[in-house]
């Protein structure tokens with residue numbers, strides 16, 4: 001808890017002082033005032049310490065030791081566990097080891113008991129199962145109720161959820177019920193010795209990163225999008241257990257009635273590809289995409305595109321990588337004629353190896369790539385395809401002639 | 402039927418730059434605009450009004466300048482507006498923001514439907530809607546793709562789920578967050594602009610609220626704290642190859658081989 005205190009000194013140019021604030025939160029009407037737009041980013045304090053002061057007030061201290069455990073909400077579709085859950089379990093495990101807390105999984109649904117055993121293979125200490133016919137469909141009130149019951153019974157310090165359409169609906173509702181903080185779509189998570197969660201997330205469309213804390217409330221909620229963290233290895237020996245939770249405290253009341261469920265056709269998405277070749281605007285016309293597909297075929301890769309190509313109708317929108325498209329985390333990603341706009345990079349920066357082909361030495365993608373190739377893609381791609389084919393056919397070049 | 406739509410004023414561009422030395426956001430004359438995702442919520446309300454007849458109110462929490470987004474809603478055909486503004490609301494995170502809006506909406510009287518956008522272009526959390534529904538004590542459906550049917554006591558919508566599209570009926574009062582593309586938002590009309598020029602935008606502050614406990618608002622009511630803002634970092638571990646021609650192709654080929662992709 002804190003506030004910005006203003007020292008009303010005389011300044012020649014109040015406008016320049018107001019403009020220090022990126023949120024237009026500094027008003028001037030003869031005196032400086034902080035308005036409702038303030039986000040407590042403290043930039044004004046840094047820029048004009050002569051005027052602005054950050055004052056910390058005594059906050060009611062909570063007993064952090066009475067909140068133990070890192071809980072992961074199990075995202076699933078009729079028992080089929082979404083892989084983001086495993087990624088979160090992996091993260092939870094590494095953080096839990098630092099503070100010596102248990103890792104929990106909360107599994108809410110119908111006919112899911114068997115599936116719960118699967119989670120133990122990834123090192124969960126205890127899976128709490130809420131299994132009931134009336135939990136068959138995701139409806140917000142009963143699911144929130146189950147989360148509420150879990151939290152009241154187990155008092156976890158941290159609750160992690162996938163940044164999916166379900167997680168983004170359930171997490172804020174549950175966090176609000178406990179009047180605690182939630183940080184959305186974190187890309188980096190770590191835990192301090194005092195169990196405070198360090199949460200780093202992009203905002204402003206990926207143009208800035210914010211480091212966020214929830215110092216005086218428990219549990220600490222965070223959501224993380226799919227493919228941000230690594231999927232953990234199965235562990236050889238698990239000692240975890242599955243606990244079937246009592247349901248008598250749940251009312252299952254809901255004002256929502258699910259009338260029908262239409263499965264989305266399961267096309268293998270670019271999110272699942274191990275190798276991705278990305279075409280950007282360096283590709284001059286649609287027919288030139290041919291060579292990109294050729295390269296992809298040789299590498300057993302999927303082809304994805306930047307937004308301008310999707311907008312031109314050259315590929316299905318599901319093939320778009322970036323902030324307004326998909327997030328991918330393949331083992332290898334090759335960009336061809338992509339400049340590396342921040343909105344694009346937001347969707348691929350976690351790829352294990354990034355190779356960029358670009359004719360412009362100053363293209364921002366070269367800062368992101370592990371290997372930046374300066375050159376004309378119209379030479380490099382066909383050349384590479386030829387080379388791969390030749391080597392496959394004849395072995396190393398020494399033998400070709 | 403009454404419908405309330407929540408709209409937020411956001412910076413006109415997300416192209417913010419950070420001075421790496423001072424950590425200060427560089428901005429030159431950044432203007433404000435309506436959060437683009439909220440236009441879809443506004444249009445959804447207008448469609449409901451056209452189909453069923455409804456009284457529409459646009460609300461926003463923000464500094465006095467945020468009146469501009471309410472005025473824009475008037476120009477699209479909204480009947481009423483309200484701004485929730487108070488210095489004590491400064492520094493609000495999602496929890497405090499949604500609580501503040503919930504208190505304001507209670508003040509206006511709970512409507513049949515509350516509509517929110519999917520997310521904003523600044524805070525970008527997509528959380529205010531569900532948290533607001535919790536504070537209003539009403540059910541919510543997030544990621545609404547389309548509206549199928551509006552009945553006297555309920556609405557039938559299609560919602561986007563990770564692996565499916567579900568058809569669901571929800572009873573009033575309820576809150577919906579709508580996806581981009583649910584309807585094509587109309588442009589503000591010049592005629593309505595002229596007609597609503599004089600229309601008032603009432604401002605509600607903490608003194609008007611039922612709960613006036615300052616510890617629930619602004620920074621005091623915000624469990625999350627932004628410790629630091631910084632630019633995204635570039636990959637430090639990178640190589641640039643400028644060899645050109647066949648040498649470059651050979652090098653790339655060998656690298657792919659080394660990494661076992663060919």
Ligand SMILES: Cc1cc2nc3c(=O)[nH]c(=O)nc-3n(C[C@H](O)[C@H](O)[C@H](O)COP(=O)(O)OP(=O)(O)OC[C@H]3O[C@@H](n4cnc5c(N)ncnc54)[C@H](O)[C@@H]3O)c2cc1C
Nearest residue numbers: 280281282306307322323324325337339341343359360377
């Ligand atoms: C809110 C918002 C959301 C957005 N979301 C996304 C998103 O999800 N995904 C996305 O991709 N974009 C997104 N964008 C757009 C983004 O800002 C960029 O405009 C876009 O990514 C650029 O695509 P590009 O790299 O293909 O094209 P350009 O920026 O035009 O880059 C083309 C590159 O190709 C190189 N080149 C040209 N010819 C050759 C050649 N012969 N050989 C080698 N290199 C060559 C050029 O040097 C250049 O670097 C978003 C923008 C906004 C404002």
Ligand SMILES: Cc1cc2nc3c(=O)[nH]c(=O)nc-3n(C[C@H](O)[C@H](O)[C@H](O)COP(=O)(O)OP(=O)(O)OC[C@H]3O[C@@H](n4cnc5c(N)ncnc54)[C@H](O)[C@@H]3O)c2cc1C
Nearest residue numbers: 183184203407462495517518520521524525526527528529
């Ligand atoms: C860099 C940065 C990162 C942040 N990260 C977090 C975080 O992770 N967690 C957190 O709790 N806070 C965070 N905050 C604070 C938070 O962004 C804002 O306080 C804001 O109130 C939350 O709204 P949003 O912009 O994310 O809205 P969203 O939840 O994305 O908005 C969804 C919808 O809610 C409605 N809505 C949102 N705000 C308003 C409003 N003021 N008036 C009317 N309707 C509105 C609109 O219909 C909108 O379409 C962050 C702030 C900054 C500057």
Ligand code: SF4
Nearest residue numbers: 021038039041042044
């Ligand atoms: S703390 Fe940040 S948001 Fe608040 S007034 Fe200062 S610069 Fe503006």
